[in-house]
Amino acid sequence: MKTKITLKHIARELEVSISTVSKALKNSSEISADTIEKVQAFAKLYNYRPNNLAISLKSRRTNNIGVIIPDIVHYFFTTVFRGIEHYSKERGYNVIACVSDESLEKEVINMELLANGSVDGFIMALSAETQKKNHFDHLSQVRDYGIPFVLFDRVTDEIECDKVLINDQEAAFLAVKKFIENGRKKIALITTEDYFSVSKGRESGYRQALETFGLPVDEKLILRLPFTDLDNGKVDEFFNTHGIDAVICVNEIFAVHCMNLVQQKGVKVPEEMEFIGFTDGILSKYAKPGLTSMAQHGFKMGQVAAKMLIHRIENTQDEEEEPYRTEIIKSTIIERESTINGITVL
Amino acid sequence: MKTKITLKHIARELEVSISTVSKALKNSSEISADTIEKVQAFAKLYNYRPNNLAISLKSRRTNNIGVIIPDIVHYFFTTVFRGIEHYSKERGYNVIACVSDESLEKEVINMELLANGSVDGFIMALSAETQKKNHFDHLSQVRDYGIPFVLFDRVTDEIECDKVLINDQEAAFLAVKKFIENGRKKIALITTEDYFSVSKGRESGYRQALETFGLPVDEKLILRLPFTDLDNGKVDEFFNTHGIDAVICVNEIFAVHCMNLVQQKGVKVPEEMEFIGFTDGILSKYAKPGLTSMAQHGFKMGQVAAKMLIHRIENTQDEEEEPYRTEIIKSTIIERESTINGITVL
DNA sequence: TATTAACACGCAAACGTTTTCGTTGTATTT
DNA sequence: AAATACAACGAAAACGTTTGCGTGTTAATA
Secondary structure (H helix, E strand, O other): OOOOOHHHHHHHHHHHHHHHHHHHHHHOOOHHHHHHHHHHHHHHHHOOOOOHHHHHHHHOOOOEEEEEEEEOOOHHHHHHHHHHHHHHHHHEEEEEEEEEEOHHHHHHHHHHHHHHOOOOEEEEEOOHHHHHHHOOOHHHHHEEEOOOEEEOOOOOOOHHHHEEEOHHHHHHHHHHHHHHHHOOOOOEEEOOOOHHHHHHHHHHHHHHHHHHHHOOOOOOHHEEEEEOOOOOHHHHHHHHOOOOOOEEOOHHHHHHHHHHHHHOOOOOOOOOOOOEEEEEOOHHOOOOOOOOOEEHHHHHHHHHHHHHHHHHHHHHOOOOOOOOEEEOOOOOEEOOOOOOOOOOOO | OOOOOHHHHHHHHHOHHHEEEEEEEEOOOOOHHHHHHHHHHHHHOOOOOOOHHHHHHHHHEEEEEEEEEEEOOOHHHHHHHHHHHHHHHHOOOOEEEEEOOOOOOHHHHHHHHHHOOOOOEEEOOOOHHHHHHOOOHHHHHHHHOOOEEEOOOOOOOOOEEEEEEEEEHHHHHHHHHHHHOOOOOOOOEEEOOOOOOHHHHHHHHHHHHHHHHOOOOOHHHHEEEEEEEEEOOOHHHEEEEEHOEEEEOOHHHHHHHHHHHHHHOOOOOOOEEEEEOOOOOOHHHHHHOOOOEEEEEEHHHHHHHHHHHHHHHHHHOOOOOOOOOOEEEOOOEEEOOOOOOOOOOO
């Protein structure tokens, strides 16, 4: 087992000082060409690599970014993660990934753990519990220590920081508008419990569209589902009773699940009932019929979040704090067979 | 902006030495009860947290695990990742996640980067390119430095190390056996290019089952698909010409895609054609009809991999090297509507 | 009263870097 | 010959910990 070689080893071997070695490796003008060559040759031969820890300790910079997401087995989050990872690597940063499991406690623990020197900044989407309990002390605390962070998708108004968002409201508005243009009258919304910022936005867009185009907002046409245990009779009854002819769902699982359900009972999609989901993931693509979906462009979202964070990390030494920014990533509609698609371009 | 407090600050403030503070915080018997109390009270008041970097540098232990996977937007890998993260956190380790994007070069870069002090060990699944080119120098090199690693799912025989595997061959065998018991005669296999270790194993199990039960192995019933660009005429032709009555696919995307295709042409699933896929992911669950799938239990796989790695990390100082182990995680079949399921238990 | 033991604490090295500031020795200038 | 300049290098502090060992003080023992 070869042992890792350090500056000290090179110095001893070449009978020069550690500082000389360090400078030689950086092509410092203080060092003669001879020595530089000798040192670099030796370093290359023995495959010298500087110890990241020592450099980080010295420079107070880790080049690590902490990413905390509620769930990793989730198309949207992994896509964002991919964007973050991609941009970060490009800029020489590693990504430390933590899963909060939708739990406030885990979110807090993870943050505290990483905040003590492991990470230069955070990118995160708040856990369900965090949003529900409105508890953000861990965020304020991290900020007090001068560690920057960027919130994406699941955000809060109570904390001022950089944010990356979807135009949820507008996207839902456009979806409903499309239904109305297709002549639909009984447009249902299937959403989650209302403590999610994204669900709120989408619901608001839904209501706004109905009002704008003069359709009544019927609360009975809004169904709130829990995350788990979808297959109960509640959904069945919902579809049986209200004469629904179009459905907008806040995620693709709800959409595909409901689409399957109504089809089993002989409803023709899209002829008799149209569907639009959010999150253009793998399910939307392989559903039968293919699910028209509001694509959230998670990859870009991740890139933008990483860019904002790294910018802040690298400019935080400057005296004047830049104001916080909120970037909006526009959703676009991906039309498939669950809606009737005219030739008109949106 | 509060600045992070260190031992030095506490020492100065309390007019004791740094070592006293350090020892007091650890309840050392060298320190008087008075001092211990004083120090701990102060530390608590000012919310002291030791700097991870300094501790790592000193102890030569980072408590970080590097995870390198080919793709994060992939149900199986993320499930494994979740298992790794879950077990690691339990044992006080963080996870640094890197995506190789199926590229050998990125795999190498990521490993080299993390091997210089950022990580105590690796868990990885080899990239497609790595398996194709049979290039493993980066693995040998990391091992030479005494950094342990565990390979999962995408492994190689050329490197001796701890491994966690699926019983691919046996699983495929069982799938084919089920078809044969259901009276199927023309059983097709849809697989990837053959440089993937998993695909190899599954193909081998497929062949073995046919031979065992006295069915001819017809090479024309084996279709090899690339990862991308599925929707070409090749698949169509395949299903048109061979009188296929059952299909086993090495992943769920192939399965759902093909199932949709044949159904569109009026084939009844499962009556006229049965389907079994690998990877019991979200697609299998929400497909129409639900896809019978060989579940790979990625979460458990991740847990086992993390357990093996941490064990090796924490016992590596011992003189005697333990022999490398290979753990097999058994697949189980999840029966849904794409197969005809008797009452008989498998 | 002199010796010893226990106690409570501090010093300093170490982990592997980077960087400022000296300190040499040689060459150039006046 | 003295003063100056420069080139090439080393010493040491610093980042924030941990830890073996030395030291001073007090109390217990002979």
